[in-house]
Amino acid sequence: MSGTYQQLFTNVVFTAWIFYGLAVAAILVLRRTRPELPHAFTVPGYRWLSVLFCVAAAGVILSTMIERPLGASVGLTLVATGIPVFFVCDKFRRADQLSATQNAPVEEKEGLGE
Numbered sequence: 001m002s003g004t005y006q007q008l009f010t011n012v013v014f015t016a017w018i019f020y021g022l023a024v025a026a027i028l029v030l031r032r033t034r035p036e037l038p039h040a041f042t043v044p045g046y047r048w049l050s051v052l053f054c055v056a057a058a059g060v061i062l063s064t065m066i067e068r069p070l071g072a073s074v075g076l077t078l079v080a081t082g083i084p085v086f087f088v089c090d091k092f093r094r095a096d097q098l099s100a101t102q103n104a105p106v107e108e109k110e111g112l113g114e
Contacts, residue, residue: 011075014064018079021057024050 028050030037043049065072 007071010064010068010071011078014061014068014072015075015079017057017060017064021054021061024053024057028054 028047031039
């Protein structure tokens with residue numbers, strides 16, 4: 001996978017735009033489904049500006065996939081390699097939590113069994 005700095009930059013920026021778009025889309029969904037949650041920040045023109053950003057991010061992603069399909073494939077493959085790593089790490093985390101709860105001392109409850 002030897003190449004120029006521009007190729008590496010294109011792959012990294014392409015995958016970053018995927019996550020930028022997903023992050024803004026997640027805020028849109030969260031604010032719609034959970035309006036009672038406090039808003040840590042506000043943006044002028046909130047809803048429409050966020051939708052416009054998501055459309056622009058999709059445009060950057062699609063443009064890269066059309067113009068540089070090999071670079072886009074490499075970027076997507078690099079991101080996809082993180083999926084099995086996530087599940088392996090999650091499995092170890094859950095095993096640690098399970099062993100911690102099993103090894104925790106049981107506190108006696110007052111007034112039970114007396």
